[in-house]
Amino acid sequence: MILCTVDDASTVHNIIQRFRESGTISVRKGQGRKTLLDARDLRALRRHCITYRNATLMEVTTWAQEYFQKTLSVNTIHRAIRHCRLKLYRSKKKPYLNMIQKHRRFLWAKAHLKxxxxxxxxxxxxxxxxxxxxxxxLGRHVKRTREDKDNPSCYQRSVQxxxxxxxxxxxxxxxxxxxxxxxxxxxxxxxxxxxxxxxxxxxxxxxxxxxxxxxxxxxxxxxxxxxxxxxxxxxxxxxxxxxxxxxxxxxxxxxxxxxxxx
Structure with a gap:
């Protein structure tokens, strides 16, 4: 004789009920927690991030809360940005070129094209x-555990x-x-x-x-x-x-x- 606890009995009951309703014991789609931002919201977030590429994560979060009228955390916006196939990178440094310098650079490239x-x-x-x-x-990032934050090998040494x-x-x-x-x-x-x-x-x-x-x-x-x-x-x-x-x-x-x- 097999003894079942209350939790086991409820689990078996749920499986039987799911099989009677859908003909399968697999969990139906959409059973988990609903996402705060749907596909339309993600497209709007992507457009905003591309338009304002230099905005900080906190500024994007503030805009998203006002635009979507939802309570959104910084971590939620960070995950949503990654879901939009965007990632935070350090900007490359390039010298500033005015219109005259750009035109002269174009003429130089055209003259040496052949x-x-x-x-x-x-x-x-x-x-x-x-x-x-x-x-x-050393680089700005280091691989360590939470307890190794004061390990000298994890420091980035600098002088004034x-x-x-x-x-x-x-x-x-x-x-x-x-x-x-x-x-x-x-x-x-x-x-x-x-x-x-x-x-x-x-x-x-x-x-x-x-x-x-x-x-x-x-x-x-x-x-x-x-x-x-x-x-x-x-x-x-x-x-x-x-x-x-x-x-x-x-x-x-x-x-x-x-x-x-x-």
Missing amino acids: WTVAKWKTVLWSDESKFKVLFGK KPASLMVWGCMSVCGMGSLHIWKGTINAERYIQVLEQHMIPSRRRLFQGRPCIFQHYNARPHTASITTSWLHRRRIRVLKWPACSPGLSPIKNIWCIIKRKM
């Missing part, structure tokens, strides 16, 4: 980059004024050029010295006497009259570069790789 791969291989890319000397540049240094480098499809560490401020005279001591030997070593095009940005030491005259006297062909367009140069990827591995 350049072949062989033509781009003749370019000697150069750039300056700033490296900060940090005490363990980290030491930094500025470097100049160049590269081409043939390989890497010389690397120079700046000391002090950068002006046109010191920039010309770097070109004489590092750019000229790197160009000679990488291209072996073949013609090449030198690329640098529109910084003041680069576009100074004495720098332009020096490049003209040395018969160095310079690639015209649009303003505020450092992301177009492939050497930026080299700096990013080095900084990630530091």
